[in-house]
Amino acid sequence: MNLENDELRELIGPYTESEIYSEVMSVCEMAYPDMKMNLVKEVFDDVLRLFAGEYEGYRESNTSYHNSEHTLSVFLAMARVMNGARLSGETVTRRDMEMGLISSLFHDTGLIQEAGDMIGTGAKHTVGHEERSADLLSGYLGKRGRSSEDISDCRSMIFSTILGREISEISFRNREIELIGKCLAACDLLGQMADPEYLSKLTLLFYEFEEASVPGFDSELMLIEKTQSFYDYVVKLRLETLGDITGYMKAHFKSRHGKEVDPYEASVEANLVRLREVLDSSRRNYERRFESGGVIW
Numbered sequence: 268m269n270l271e272n273d274e275l276r277e278l279i280g281p282y283t284e285s286e287i288y289s290e291v292m293s294v295c296e297m298a299y300p301d302m303k304m305n306l307v308k309e310v311f312d313d314v315l316r317l318f319a320g321e322y323e324g325y326r327e328s329n330t331s332y333h334n335s336e337h338t339l340s341v342f343l344a345m346a347r348v349m350n351g352a353r354l355s356g357e358t359v360t361r362r363d364m365e366m367g368l369i370s371s372l373f374h375d376t377g378l379i380q381e382a383g384d385m386i387g388t389g390a391k392h393t394v395g396h397e398e399r400s401a402d403l404l405s406g407y408l409g410k411r412g413r414s415s416e417d418i419s420d421c422r423s424m425i426f427s428t429i430l431g432r433e434i435s436e437i438s439f440r441n442r443e444i445e446l447i448g449k450c451l452a453a454c455d456l457l458g459q460m461a462d463p464e465y466l467s468k469l470t471l472l473f474y475e476f477e478e479a480s481v482p483g484f485d486s487e488l489m490l491i492e493k494t495q496s497f498y499d500y501v502v503k504l505r506l507e508t509l510g511d512i513t514g515y516m517k518a519h520f521k522s523r524h525g526k527e528v529d530p531y532e533a534s535v536e537a538n539l540v541r542l543r544e545v546l547d548s549s550r551r552n553y554e555r556r557f558e559s560g561g562v563i564w
Contacts (some may be wrong), residue, residue: 270533276463278520278530284315286413287339294346295364297523302361306411307368313407313408314338314372317379326380330386330473333375340458341451344531345371347523351515352521358443366417367447370424373404375454391480401425420444422430427452430501434508449509456502457512461534469494494542498535 270278276286281287287372288311293304313322320327327336345367353359377399392399401422408418419440426437427448434452439445459465473487484490504514516529 270528270530272537275530275534275537278464278524278526278528279461279463279534280451281334281343284335284339290424291343291346291368292521294321294350295368295521298350298364298533299361302364304365307365310369310372310407311342314376317376324382326382326384326389328379328426330378330390330475332468333378333390334477337458338372339463340462341374342368342371343375344458344461347451347519348454348512348515349447350522351517352450352510353509353521354448356559357446359446359503360443363443363447366420366444367451368449369408370404370421371402371451371454373407374425374428374451376400376403386477387478390475390478393475394479397425397429397507406482414439420447424448424451424485428455430505446510449542450512450515453509453512456506457531457535460498460538461504461531463534465538466545469474491542492546495539498539532540 281290284427288308291307293302294376295304295307306390314323315335316326317325346364349359349364349367377396378392380389380392389396404421404425405418408421423439423444426432427434429450434445434449436446437445439448450558462468470487471492473490476484476490484493501516513529513532516531517527520530521527
């Protein structure tokens with residue numbers, strides 16, 4: 268099913284904080300009408316306060332790519348894919364959905380600096396930020412009297428987002444928690460690459476990589492040029508190991524909107540098509556500058 272850009276934006280949205288939370292609430296009510304959302308709402312509010320610099324002991328988030336907007340896109344995608352998994356016959360309990368949503372909200376909090384850390388930005392924690400995120404979540408849930416089982420499961424889910432770690436290397440308490448971890452790993456990738464503004468944000472990602480000394484990207488252009496191969500040889504292969512994410516998304520959108528389509532997959536492809544068009548156009552413009560061995564400015 269081919270979707271126009273406006274339709275993709277409409278299906279992947281909403282985009283404001285309040286609208287995103289309202290949609291997640293609606294999805295959870297579809298799945299379990301009696302599901303209690305008290306803790307999820309508390310975490311939602313507190314994580315937004317954390318990103319805004321209003322949480323005691325922490326600075327305002329200063330990573331322009333991995334920011335609250337990205338976190339909320341993952342939060343929304345998680346509600347959808349978990350509901351779709353449930354509709355597809357997978358075992359996804361109320362508690363699983365709650366833990367999955369909480370983990371999605373915390374998954375990048377390790378990029379936020381403590382109040383006394385005034386050196387650089389949170390991007391310096393890019394490598395290893397998942398451990399920091401899991402530790403912050405552990406302390407948060409511990410103070411609220413949640414069980415060690417809840418904390419352990421959420422930690423495993425967050426570790427699922429470590430791109431360089433195979434899912435098989437992560438310890439899950441059972442198959443059901445592994446499924447939620449896989450959903451979070453997928454949504455972390457899809458929340459970025461399906462973003463209608465993904466291409467315009469790539470330079471912001473470069474600055475984060477530069478500060479973190481991530482190898483392989485010497486310039487913004489190099490990162491942009493490597494995006495297609497990153498998708499082909501990293502993202503696509505990883506998604507294939509995470510289960511039927513597209514099937515889960517289709518099940519959700521068919522139930523919620525009457526459309527048997529995965530707008531996330533469609534939006535990723537649309538972004539990659541646009542990327543190739545931009546790069547091809549740029550190369551042609553560059554080639555036109557050369558005539559008879561000289562440069563025309």
